[in-house]
Amino acid sequence: MNFLSKVFFPLIFILANTSFAVLALFFGVWLSDAAGNVVDGERIGYSTAAANALSDITNFHTIVPYLAIAFIVMIFGYFESFSNRYQYGENQTLRNSLRDENQAHGTSKRAYFDTLEEALRLFFTANSNWFDQTCRITVYREEKGQEGKLKKIFRHSTYKAYAESGRFRIPNDKGVVGECWTGPGTAEKKVETHEELSDLNQSYIEECQDAGSELSMPSKHIVARAFDDLDSGRRVAVIVIESTEIGRIDVDQFDALCATEQHTLLRLLKHRGLLDEEFSPDLKEDEE
Incomplete structure:
Protein backbone atom coordinates (compact mmCIF):
# COMPACT_ATOMS: atom_id res chain seq x y z
CA MET A 1 0.00 0.00 0.00
CA SER A 97 0.04 19.32 19.59
CA LEU A 98 2.05 16.31 20.80
CA ARG A 99 5.27 18.34 20.74
CA ASP A 100 3.68 21.13 22.76
CA GLU A 101 2.28 18.58 25.20
CA ASN A 102 5.68 16.92 25.58
CA GLN A 103 7.34 20.28 26.14
CA ALA A 104 4.76 21.19 28.75
CA HIS A 105 5.18 17.77 30.37
CA GLY A 106 8.97 18.19 30.35
CA THR A 107 8.61 21.63 31.92
CA SER A 108 6.34 20.18 34.59
CA LYS A 109 8.80 17.37 35.35
CA ARG A 110 11.68 19.85 35.59
CA ALA A 111 9.63 21.98 37.96
CA TYR A 112 8.83 18.87 40.03
CA PHE A 113 12.53 17.93 40.01
CA ASP A 114 13.41 21.35 41.44
CA THR A 115 10.56 21.10 43.92
CA LEU A 116 11.94 17.78 45.17
CA GLU A 117 15.27 19.46 45.84
CA GLU A 118 13.58 22.10 47.96
CA ALA A 119 11.46 19.44 49.69
CA LEU A 120 14.58 17.45 50.62
CA ARG A 121 16.29 20.57 51.89
CA LEU A 122 13.34 21.38 54.13
CA PHE A 123 12.99 17.77 55.24
CA PHE A 124 16.58 17.62 56.46
CA THR A 125 16.94 21.11 57.90
CA ALA A 126 13.55 22.50 58.94
CA ASN A 127 13.39 20.49 62.17
CA SER A 128 17.13 20.13 62.73
CA ASN A 129 18.31 22.94 64.97
CA TRP A 130 21.85 21.53 64.90
CA PHE A 131 22.29 22.01 61.11
CA ASP A 132 24.43 25.12 60.53
CA GLN A 133 27.15 26.36 58.17
CA THR A 134 29.58 23.75 59.46
CA CYS A 135 27.35 20.99 58.07
CA ARG A 136 26.65 19.51 54.68
CA ILE A 137 24.24 16.82 53.57
CA THR A 138 24.56 14.83 50.34
CA VAL A 139 22.41 12.11 48.76
CA TYR A 140 23.88 9.52 46.39
CA ARG A 141 22.12 6.91 44.27
CA GLU A 142 23.50 3.90 42.43
CA GLU A 143 24.57 4.83 38.90
CA LYS A 144 23.31 2.48 36.24
CA GLY A 145 25.92 1.47 33.69
CA GLN A 146 28.74 2.28 36.12
CA GLU A 147 29.26 -0.77 38.28
CA GLY A 148 30.48 0.12 41.73
CA LYS A 149 29.73 3.87 41.47
CA LEU A 150 27.34 6.14 43.31
CA LYS A 151 26.16 9.45 41.85
CA LYS A 152 25.15 12.64 43.66
CA ILE A 153 21.51 13.66 43.27
CA PHE A 154 21.28 16.23 46.07
CA ARG A 155 23.63 18.37 48.13
CA HIS A 156 22.94 21.18 50.57
CA SER A 157 24.91 23.38 52.90
CA THR A 158 24.28 26.88 54.15
CA TYR A 159 27.97 27.54 53.46
CA LYS A 160 28.19 28.16 49.71
CA ALA A 161 31.69 26.72 49.23
CA TYR A 162 30.62 23.40 50.76
CA ALA A 163 27.35 23.31 48.80
CA GLU A 164 29.01 23.89 45.42
CA SER A 165 31.96 21.56 45.86
CA GLY A 166 32.42 17.92 46.69
CA ARG A 167 32.49 14.70 44.73
CA PHE A 168 29.93 14.01 42.03
CA ARG A 169 30.72 10.27 41.78
CA ILE A 170 32.14 8.03 44.45
CA PRO A 171 32.95 4.31 44.72
CA ASN A 172 30.33 2.33 46.61
CA ASP A 173 32.80 0.13 48.47
CA LYS A 174 35.28 2.58 49.98
CA GLY A 175 35.30 4.91 52.94
CA VAL A 176 32.40 5.64 55.21
CA VAL A 177 29.93 5.62 52.34
CA GLY A 178 31.19 2.26 51.09
CA GLU A 179 30.93 0.78 54.58
CA CYS A 180 27.34 1.98 54.76
CA TRP A 181 26.29 0.98 51.23
CA THR A 182 27.76 -2.51 51.22
CA GLY A 183 27.17 -3.15 54.91
CA PRO A 184 24.18 -2.91 57.23
CA GLY A 185 23.18 0.54 56.00
CA THR A 186 24.75 2.61 58.78
CA ALA A 187 28.24 4.00 59.25
CA GLU A 188 29.88 6.78 61.22
CA LYS A 189 33.36 8.21 61.51
CA LYS A 190 34.87 10.86 63.77
CA VAL A 191 38.18 12.45 62.87
CA GLU A 192 39.70 13.63 66.14
CA THR A 193 43.32 14.30 65.17
CA HIS A 194 45.14 16.08 62.37
CA GLU A 195 46.80 12.79 61.39
CA GLU A 196 43.41 11.15 60.91
CA LEU A 197 42.28 14.06 58.74
CA SER A 198 45.42 13.69 56.62
CA ASP A 199 44.76 9.95 56.28
CA LEU A 200 41.17 10.70 55.23
CA ASN A 201 42.37 13.15 52.61
CA GLN A 202 44.91 10.60 51.31
CA SER A 203 42.24 7.92 51.02
CA TYR A 204 40.08 10.40 49.13
CA ILE A 205 42.95 11.07 46.70
CA GLU A 206 43.40 7.34 46.13
CA GLU A 207 39.69 6.85 45.54
CA CYS A 208 39.60 9.65 42.98
CA GLN A 209 42.93 8.64 41.42
CA ASP A 210 43.82 12.31 41.25
CA ALA A 211 46.94 13.41 43.08
CA GLY A 212 45.85 17.05 42.85
CA SER A 213 42.56 16.51 44.66
CA GLU A 214 41.88 17.67 48.15
CA LEU A 215 38.88 17.33 50.37
CA SER A 216 36.40 20.09 49.55
CA MET A 217 35.30 20.08 53.15
CA PRO A 218 37.55 19.19 56.13
CA SER A 219 34.89 16.99 57.70
CA LYS A 220 35.59 15.68 61.18
CA HIS A 221 32.27 13.95 61.75
CA ILE A 222 30.69 11.84 58.98
CA VAL A 223 27.42 9.95 59.28
CA ALA A 224 26.02 7.75 56.50
CA ARG A 225 22.62 6.10 56.30
CA ALA A 226 21.37 3.88 53.45
CA PHE A 227 17.70 3.50 52.60
CA ASP A 228 16.00 0.52 50.96
CA ASP A 229 12.74 0.35 49.04
CA LEU A 230 10.05 -1.07 51.29
CA ASP A 231 8.54 -3.21 48.52
CA SER A 232 11.49 -4.51 46.52
CA GLY A 233 14.19 -4.23 49.16
CA ARG A 234 16.45 -2.55 46.59
CA ARG A 235 18.86 0.00 48.00
CA VAL A 236 17.54 3.38 46.87
CA ALA A 237 20.03 5.91 48.17
CA VAL A 238 22.58 6.74 50.81
CA ILE A 239 22.51 9.97 52.81
CA VAL A 240 25.79 11.41 54.01
CA ILE A 241 25.91 14.12 56.68
CA GLU A 242 29.20 15.86 57.35
CA SER A 243 30.35 18.48 59.79
CA THR A 244 33.64 20.22 60.42
CA GLU A 245 32.89 19.97 64.15
CA ILE A 246 32.63 16.78 66.17
CA GLY A 247 29.40 16.67 68.11
CA ARG A 248 27.56 19.11 65.91
CA ILE A 249 25.44 16.43 64.18
CA ASP A 250 22.56 15.19 66.30
CA VAL A 251 22.56 11.61 65.04
CA ASP A 252 19.72 10.49 67.28
CA GLN A 253 17.45 13.31 66.11
CA PHE A 254 18.27 12.60 62.47
CA ASP A 255 17.59 8.86 62.83
CA ALA A 256 14.32 9.56 64.64
CA LEU A 257 13.24 11.94 61.86
CA CYS A 258 14.02 9.38 59.16
CA ALA A 259 12.20 6.63 61.04
CA THR A 260 9.10 8.75 61.67
CA GLU A 261 8.88 10.10 58.11
CA GLN A 262 10.25 7.00 56.38
CA HIS A 263 7.57 6.78 53.68
CA THR A 264 7.82 10.49 52.83
CA LEU A 265 11.62 10.36 52.69
CA LEU A 266 11.67 7.25 50.49
CA ARG A 267 9.19 8.83 48.07
CA LEU A 268 11.34 11.97 47.81
CA LEU A 269 14.52 9.95 47.28
CA LYS A 270 12.99 7.62 44.68
CA HIS A 271 11.35 10.39 42.66
CA ARG A 272 14.46 12.55 42.76
CA GLY A 273 16.59 9.60 41.65
CA LEU A 274 14.29 8.64 38.77
CA LEU A 275 14.12 12.19 37.42
CA ASP A 276 17.88 12.56 37.83
CA GLU A 277 18.31 9.53 35.55
CA GLU A 278 16.24 11.34 32.91
CA PHE A 279 17.72 14.83 33.22
CA SER A 280 21.29 13.66 33.86
CA PRO A 281 21.68 10.32 32.04
CA ASP A 282 24.12 7.86 33.57
CA LEU A 283 27.37 7.13 31.82
CA LYS A 284 28.06 3.71 30.33
CA GLU A 285 31.24 1.82 31.11
CA ASP A 286 32.89 2.80 27.83
CA GLU A 287 32.03 6.49 28.30
CA GLU A 288 33.82 6.94 31.58
Missing part, protein backbone atom coordinates in the same frame (compact mmCIF):
# COMPACT_ATOMS: atom_id res chain seq x y z
CA ASN A 2 2.86 2.36 0.77
CA PHE A 3 4.33 1.67 -2.69
CA LEU A 4 1.01 2.50 -4.33
CA SER A 5 0.54 5.74 -2.39
CA LYS A 6 4.14 6.91 -2.62
CA VAL A 7 5.21 5.81 -6.13
CA PHE A 8 2.49 4.30 -8.33
CA PHE A 9 -0.33 6.82 -7.85
CA PRO A 10 1.89 9.93 -8.21
CA LEU A 11 3.44 8.42 -11.35
CA ILE A 12 0.02 7.72 -12.88
CA PHE A 13 -1.08 11.26 -11.96
CA ILE A 14 1.93 12.78 -13.75
CA LEU A 15 1.35 10.61 -16.82
CA ALA A 16 -2.35 11.54 -16.85
CA ASN A 17 -1.55 15.26 -16.69
CA THR A 18 1.00 14.96 -19.47
CA SER A 19 -1.30 12.80 -21.60
CA PHE A 20 -4.22 15.17 -21.11
CA ALA A 21 -2.15 18.13 -22.25
CA VAL A 22 -0.90 16.30 -25.35
CA LEU A 23 -4.31 14.83 -26.19
CA ALA A 24 -6.02 18.19 -25.69
CA LEU A 25 -3.59 19.65 -28.23
CA PHE A 26 -4.32 16.90 -30.73
CA PHE A 27 -8.03 17.16 -30.00
CA GLY A 28 -7.92 20.83 -30.94
CA VAL A 29 -6.24 20.01 -34.22
CA TRP A 30 -8.65 17.14 -34.84
CA LEU A 31 -11.65 19.33 -33.99
CA SER A 32 -10.49 22.00 -36.44
CA ASP A 33 -10.31 19.41 -39.21
CA ALA A 34 -13.69 17.95 -38.29
CA ALA A 35 -15.31 21.38 -38.24
CA GLY A 36 -14.27 21.89 -41.86
CA ASN A 37 -16.08 18.84 -43.11
CA VAL A 38 -19.20 19.19 -45.26
CA VAL A 39 -22.23 17.10 -44.26
CA ASP A 40 -25.40 17.11 -46.41
CA GLY A 41 -24.10 20.05 -48.35
CA GLU A 42 -23.50 22.12 -45.22
CA ARG A 43 -20.22 22.97 -43.53
CA ILE A 44 -20.41 21.88 -39.87
CA GLY A 45 -19.17 24.15 -37.11
CA TYR A 46 -17.05 23.51 -34.02
CA SER A 47 -20.00 22.92 -31.72
CA THR A 48 -21.56 20.39 -34.05
CA ALA A 49 -18.23 18.60 -34.54
CA ALA A 50 -17.68 18.47 -30.76
CA ALA A 51 -21.22 17.20 -30.16
CA ASN A 52 -20.76 14.47 -32.75
CA ALA A 53 -17.47 13.42 -31.16
CA LEU A 54 -18.95 13.29 -27.64
CA SER A 55 -21.97 11.32 -28.84
CA ASP A 56 -19.60 8.62 -30.01
CA ILE A 57 -17.29 8.70 -26.97
CA THR A 58 -16.82 4.92 -26.99
CA ASN A 59 -15.29 4.99 -30.44
CA PHE A 60 -11.61 4.35 -29.78
CA HIS A 61 -10.79 5.18 -33.37
CA THR A 62 -11.07 8.81 -32.32
CA ILE A 63 -9.08 10.76 -29.75
CA VAL A 64 -12.09 11.57 -27.56
CA PRO A 65 -12.23 8.44 -25.31
CA TYR A 66 -8.51 8.68 -24.57
CA LEU A 67 -8.92 12.32 -23.69
CA ALA A 68 -11.81 11.42 -21.38
CA ILE A 69 -9.83 8.69 -19.66
CA ALA A 70 -6.89 11.03 -19.12
CA PHE A 71 -9.26 13.67 -17.76
CA ILE A 72 -10.87 11.25 -15.28
CA VAL A 73 -7.49 9.99 -14.06
CA MET A 74 -6.27 13.56 -13.74
CA ILE A 75 -9.32 14.54 -11.67
CA PHE A 76 -8.79 11.48 -9.47
CA GLY A 77 -5.15 12.50 -9.04
CA TYR A 78 -6.14 16.01 -7.97
CA PHE A 79 -8.59 14.55 -5.48
CA GLU A 80 -5.91 12.21 -4.13
CA SER A 81 -3.46 15.09 -3.88
CA PHE A 82 -5.99 17.21 -2.01
CA SER A 83 -6.74 14.30 0.34
CA ASN A 84 -3.03 13.76 1.02
CA ARG A 85 -2.48 17.44 1.70
CA TYR A 86 -5.43 17.49 4.06
CA GLN A 87 -4.16 14.39 5.87
CA TYR A 88 -0.67 15.89 6.05
CA GLY A 89 -2.12 19.03 7.60
CA GLU A 90 -4.03 16.96 10.16
CA ASN A 91 -0.92 14.93 11.00
CA GLN A 92 1.15 18.10 11.30
CA THR A 93 -1.43 19.54 13.69
CA LEU A 94 -1.30 16.37 15.79
CA ARG A 95 2.51 16.41 15.79
CA ASN A 96 2.58 20.04 16.88
Whole structure:
Protein backbone atom coordinates (compact mmCIF):
# COMPACT_ATOMS: atom_id res chain seq x y z
CA MET A 1 0.00 0.00 0.00
CA ASN A 2 2.86 2.36 0.77
CA PHE A 3 4.33 1.67 -2.69
CA LEU A 4 1.01 2.50 -4.33
CA SER A 5 0.54 5.74 -2.39
CA LYS A 6 4.14 6.91 -2.62
CA VAL A 7 5.21 5.81 -6.13
CA PHE A 8 2.49 4.30 -8.33
CA PHE A 9 -0.33 6.82 -7.85
CA PRO A 10 1.89 9.93 -8.21
CA LEU A 11 3.44 8.42 -11.35
CA ILE A 12 0.02 7.72 -12.88
CA PHE A 13 -1.08 11.26 -11.96
CA ILE A 14 1.93 12.78 -13.75
CA LEU A 15 1.35 10.61 -16.82
CA ALA A 16 -2.35 11.54 -16.85
CA ASN A 17 -1.55 15.26 -16.69
CA THR A 18 1.00 14.96 -19.47
CA SER A 19 -1.30 12.80 -21.60
CA PHE A 20 -4.22 15.17 -21.11
CA ALA A 21 -2.15 18.13 -22.25
CA VAL A 22 -0.90 16.30 -25.35
CA LEU A 23 -4.31 14.83 -26.19
CA ALA A 24 -6.02 18.19 -25.69
CA LEU A 25 -3.59 19.65 -28.23
CA PHE A 26 -4.32 16.90 -30.73
CA PHE A 27 -8.03 17.16 -30.00
CA GLY A 28 -7.92 20.83 -30.94
CA VAL A 29 -6.24 20.01 -34.22
CA TRP A 30 -8.65 17.14 -34.84
CA LEU A 31 -11.65 19.33 -33.99
CA SER A 32 -10.49 22.00 -36.44
CA ASP A 33 -10.31 19.41 -39.21
CA ALA A 34 -13.69 17.95 -38.29
CA ALA A 35 -15.31 21.38 -38.24
CA GLY A 36 -14.27 21.89 -41.86
CA ASN A 37 -16.08 18.84 -43.11
CA VAL A 38 -19.20 19.19 -45.26
CA VAL A 39 -22.23 17.10 -44.26
CA ASP A 40 -25.40 17.11 -46.41
CA GLY A 41 -24.10 20.05 -48.35
CA GLU A 42 -23.50 22.12 -45.22
CA ARG A 43 -20.22 22.97 -43.53
CA ILE A 44 -20.41 21.88 -39.87
CA GLY A 45 -19.17 24.15 -37.11
CA TYR A 46 -17.05 23.51 -34.02
CA SER A 47 -20.00 22.92 -31.72
CA THR A 48 -21.56 20.39 -34.05
CA ALA A 49 -18.23 18.60 -34.54
CA ALA A 50 -17.68 18.47 -30.76
CA ALA A 51 -21.22 17.20 -30.16
CA ASN A 52 -20.76 14.47 -32.75
CA ALA A 53 -17.47 13.42 -31.16
CA LEU A 54 -18.95 13.29 -27.64
CA SER A 55 -21.97 11.32 -28.84
CA ASP A 56 -19.60 8.62 -30.01
CA ILE A 57 -17.29 8.70 -26.97
CA THR A 58 -16.82 4.92 -26.99
CA ASN A 59 -15.29 4.99 -30.44
CA PHE A 60 -11.61 4.35 -29.78
CA HIS A 61 -10.79 5.18 -33.37
CA THR A 62 -11.07 8.81 -32.32
CA ILE A 63 -9.08 10.76 -29.75
CA VAL A 64 -12.09 11.57 -27.56
CA PRO A 65 -12.23 8.44 -25.31
CA TYR A 66 -8.51 8.68 -24.57
CA LEU A 67 -8.92 12.32 -23.69
CA ALA A 68 -11.81 11.42 -21.38
CA ILE A 69 -9.83 8.69 -19.66
CA ALA A 70 -6.89 11.03 -19.12
CA PHE A 71 -9.26 13.67 -17.76
CA ILE A 72 -10.87 11.25 -15.28
CA VAL A 73 -7.49 9.99 -14.06
CA MET A 74 -6.27 13.56 -13.74
CA ILE A 75 -9.32 14.54 -11.67
CA PHE A 76 -8.79 11.48 -9.47
CA GLY A 77 -5.15 12.50 -9.04
CA TYR A 78 -6.14 16.01 -7.97
CA PHE A 79 -8.59 14.55 -5.48
CA GLU A 80 -5.91 12.21 -4.13
CA SER A 81 -3.46 15.09 -3.88
CA PHE A 82 -5.99 17.21 -2.01
CA SER A 83 -6.74 14.30 0.34
CA ASN A 84 -3.03 13.76 1.02
CA ARG A 85 -2.48 17.44 1.70
CA TYR A 86 -5.43 17.49 4.06
CA GLN A 87 -4.16 14.39 5.87
CA TYR A 88 -0.67 15.89 6.05
CA GLY A 89 -2.12 19.03 7.60
CA GLU A 90 -4.03 16.96 10.16
CA ASN A 91 -0.92 14.93 11.00
CA GLN A 92 1.15 18.10 11.30
CA THR A 93 -1.43 19.54 13.69
CA LEU A 94 -1.30 16.37 15.79
CA ARG A 95 2.51 16.41 15.79
CA ASN A 96 2.58 20.04 16.88
CA SER A 97 0.04 19.32 19.59
CA LEU A 98 2.05 16.31 20.80
CA ARG A 99 5.27 18.34 20.74
CA ASP A 100 3.68 21.13 22.76
CA GLU A 101 2.28 18.58 25.20
CA ASN A 102 5.68 16.92 25.58
CA GLN A 103 7.34 20.28 26.14
CA ALA A 104 4.76 21.19 28.75
CA HIS A 105 5.18 17.77 30.37
CA GLY A 106 8.97 18.19 30.35
CA THR A 107 8.61 21.63 31.92
CA SER A 108 6.34 20.18 34.59
CA LYS A 109 8.80 17.37 35.35
CA ARG A 110 11.68 19.85 35.59
CA ALA A 111 9.63 21.98 37.96
CA TYR A 112 8.83 18.87 40.03
CA PHE A 113 12.53 17.93 40.01
CA ASP A 114 13.41 21.35 41.44
CA THR A 115 10.56 21.10 43.92
CA LEU A 116 11.94 17.78 45.17
CA GLU A 117 15.27 19.46 45.84
CA GLU A 118 13.58 22.10 47.96
CA ALA A 119 11.46 19.44 49.69
CA LEU A 120 14.58 17.45 50.62
CA ARG A 121 16.29 20.57 51.89
CA LEU A 122 13.34 21.38 54.13
CA PHE A 123 12.99 17.77 55.24
CA PHE A 124 16.58 17.62 56.46
CA THR A 125 16.94 21.11 57.90
CA ALA A 126 13.55 22.50 58.94
CA ASN A 127 13.39 20.49 62.17
CA SER A 128 17.13 20.13 62.73
CA ASN A 129 18.31 22.94 64.97
CA TRP A 130 21.85 21.53 64.90
CA PHE A 131 22.29 22.01 61.11
CA ASP A 132 24.43 25.12 60.53
CA GLN A 133 27.15 26.36 58.17
CA THR A 134 29.58 23.75 59.46
CA CYS A 135 27.35 20.99 58.07
CA ARG A 136 26.65 19.51 54.68
CA ILE A 137 24.24 16.82 53.57
CA THR A 138 24.56 14.83 50.34
CA VAL A 139 22.41 12.11 48.76
CA TYR A 140 23.88 9.52 46.39
CA ARG A 141 22.12 6.91 44.27
CA GLU A 142 23.50 3.90 42.43
CA GLU A 143 24.57 4.83 38.90
CA LYS A 144 23.31 2.48 36.24
CA GLY A 145 25.92 1.47 33.69
CA GLN A 146 28.74 2.28 36.12
CA GLU A 147 29.26 -0.77 38.28
CA GLY A 148 30.48 0.12 41.73
CA LYS A 149 29.73 3.87 41.47
CA LEU A 150 27.34 6.14 43.31
CA LYS A 151 26.16 9.45 41.85
CA LYS A 152 25.15 12.64 43.66
CA ILE A 153 21.51 13.66 43.27
CA PHE A 154 21.28 16.23 46.07
CA ARG A 155 23.63 18.37 48.13
CA HIS A 156 22.94 21.18 50.57
CA SER A 157 24.91 23.38 52.90
CA THR A 158 24.28 26.88 54.15
CA TYR A 159 27.97 27.54 53.46
CA LYS A 160 28.19 28.16 49.71
CA ALA A 161 31.69 26.72 49.23
CA TYR A 162 30.62 23.40 50.76
CA ALA A 163 27.35 23.31 48.80
CA GLU A 164 29.01 23.89 45.42
CA SER A 165 31.96 21.56 45.86
CA GLY A 166 32.42 17.92 46.69
CA ARG A 167 32.49 14.70 44.73
CA PHE A 168 29.93 14.01 42.03
CA ARG A 169 30.72 10.27 41.78
CA ILE A 170 32.14 8.03 44.45
CA PRO A 171 32.95 4.31 44.72
CA ASN A 172 30.33 2.33 46.61
CA ASP A 173 32.80 0.13 48.47
CA LYS A 174 35.28 2.58 49.98
CA GLY A 175 35.30 4.91 52.94
CA VAL A 176 32.40 5.64 55.21
CA VAL A 177 29.93 5.62 52.34
CA GLY A 178 31.19 2.26 51.09
CA GLU A 179 30.93 0.78 54.58
CA CYS A 180 27.34 1.98 54.76
CA TRP A 181 26.29 0.98 51.23
CA THR A 182 27.76 -2.51 51.22
CA GLY A 183 27.17 -3.15 54.91
CA PRO A 184 24.18 -2.91 57.23
CA GLY A 185 23.18 0.54 56.00
CA THR A 186 24.75 2.61 58.78
CA ALA A 187 28.24 4.00 59.25
CA GLU A 188 29.88 6.78 61.22
CA LYS A 189 33.36 8.21 61.51
CA LYS A 190 34.87 10.86 63.77
CA VAL A 191 38.18 12.45 62.87
CA GLU A 192 39.70 13.63 66.14
CA THR A 193 43.32 14.30 65.17
CA HIS A 194 45.14 16.08 62.37
CA GLU A 195 46.80 12.79 61.39
CA GLU A 196 43.41 11.15 60.91
CA LEU A 197 42.28 14.06 58.74
CA SER A 198 45.42 13.69 56.62
CA ASP A 199 44.76 9.95 56.28
CA LEU A 200 41.17 10.70 55.23
CA ASN A 201 42.37 13.15 52.61
CA GLN A 202 44.91 10.60 51.31
CA SER A 203 42.24 7.92 51.02
CA TYR A 204 40.08 10.40 49.13
CA ILE A 205 42.95 11.07 46.70
CA GLU A 206 43.40 7.34 46.13
CA GLU A 207 39.69 6.85 45.54
CA CYS A 208 39.60 9.65 42.98
CA GLN A 209 42.93 8.64 41.42
CA ASP A 210 43.82 12.31 41.25
CA ALA A 211 46.94 13.41 43.08
CA GLY A 212 45.85 17.05 42.85
CA SER A 213 42.56 16.51 44.66
CA GLU A 214 41.88 17.67 48.15
CA LEU A 215 38.88 17.33 50.37
CA SER A 216 36.40 20.09 49.55
CA MET A 217 35.30 20.08 53.15
CA PRO A 218 37.55 19.19 56.13
CA SER A 219 34.89 16.99 57.70
CA LYS A 220 35.59 15.68 61.18
CA HIS A 221 32.27 13.95 61.75
CA ILE A 222 30.69 11.84 58.98
CA VAL A 223 27.42 9.95 59.28
CA ALA A 224 26.02 7.75 56.50
CA ARG A 225 22.62 6.10 56.30
CA ALA A 226 21.37 3.88 53.45
CA PHE A 227 17.70 3.50 52.60
CA ASP A 228 16.00 0.52 50.96
CA ASP A 229 12.74 0.35 49.04
CA LEU A 230 10.05 -1.07 51.29
CA ASP A 231 8.54 -3.21 48.52
CA SER A 232 11.49 -4.51 46.52
CA GLY A 233 14.19 -4.23 49.16
CA ARG A 234 16.45 -2.55 46.59
CA ARG A 235 18.86 0.00 48.00
CA VAL A 236 17.54 3.38 46.87
CA ALA A 237 20.03 5.91 48.17
CA VAL A 238 22.58 6.74 50.81
CA ILE A 239 22.51 9.97 52.81
CA VAL A 240 25.79 11.41 54.01
CA ILE A 241 25.91 14.12 56.68
CA GLU A 242 29.20 15.86 57.35
CA SER A 243 30.35 18.48 59.79
CA THR A 244 33.64 20.22 60.42
CA GLU A 245 32.89 19.97 64.15
CA ILE A 246 32.63 16.78 66.17
CA GLY A 247 29.40 16.67 68.11
CA ARG A 248 27.56 19.11 65.91
CA ILE A 249 25.44 16.43 64.18
CA ASP A 250 22.56 15.19 66.30
CA VAL A 251 22.56 11.61 65.04
CA ASP A 252 19.72 10.49 67.28
CA GLN A 253 17.45 13.31 66.11
CA PHE A 254 18.27 12.60 62.47
CA ASP A 255 17.59 8.86 62.83
CA ALA A 256 14.32 9.56 64.64
CA LEU A 257 13.24 11.94 61.86
CA CYS A 258 14.02 9.38 59.16
CA ALA A 259 12.20 6.63 61.04
CA THR A 260 9.10 8.75 61.67
CA GLU A 261 8.88 10.10 58.11
CA GLN A 262 10.25 7.00 56.38
CA HIS A 263 7.57 6.78 53.68
CA THR A 264 7.82 10.49 52.83
CA LEU A 265 11.62 10.36 52.69
CA LEU A 266 11.67 7.25 50.49
CA ARG A 267 9.19 8.83 48.07
CA LEU A 268 11.34 11.97 47.81
CA LEU A 269 14.52 9.95 47.28
CA LYS A 270 12.99 7.62 44.68
CA HIS A 271 11.35 10.39 42.66
CA ARG A 272 14.46 12.55 42.76
CA GLY A 273 16.59 9.60 41.65
CA LEU A 274 14.29 8.64 38.77
CA LEU A 275 14.12 12.19 37.42
CA ASP A 276 17.88 12.56 37.83
CA GLU A 277 18.31 9.53 35.55
CA GLU A 278 16.24 11.34 32.91
CA PHE A 279 17.72 14.83 33.22
CA SER A 280 21.29 13.66 33.86
CA PRO A 281 21.68 10.32 32.04
CA ASP A 282 24.12 7.86 33.57
CA LEU A 283 27.37 7.13 31.82
CA LYS A 284 28.06 3.71 30.33
CA GLU A 285 31.24 1.82 31.11
CA ASP A 286 32.89 2.80 27.83
CA GLU A 287 32.03 6.49 28.30
CA GLU A 288 33.82 6.94 31.58
